[in-house]
Amino acid sequence: MDEAISGEVFVCRGCGDAIDSCEFCDGEDCPNAICYGCVIIDIGQEIPEPHTHGG
Numbered sequence: 001m002d003e004a005i006s007g008e009v010f011v012c013r014g015c016g017d018a019i020d021s022c023e024f025c026d027g028e029d030c031p032n033a034i035c036y037g038c039v040i041i042d043i044g045q046e047i048p049e050p051h052t053h054g055g
């Protein structure tokens with residue numbers, strides 16, 4: 001069996017899941033790689049909830 005891994009395997013800084021590349025900046029050499037699921041959460045925390053004006 002060939003266990004040769006092409007490229008490095010990143011670990012999500014959010015949940016610790018193994019990912020091929022950073023889903024946030026799509027960088028394969030990102031020091032803070034993060035998975036897609038955590039990107040949504042991370043962005044959701046930064047962006048305030050949209051308040052509907054009017055009524």
Ligand SMILES: [Zn+2]
Binds near residue numbers: 035036038
């Ligand atoms: Zn994650």
Ligand SMILES: [Zn+2]
Binds near residue numbers: 024025027031033034
């Ligand atoms: Zn990144």
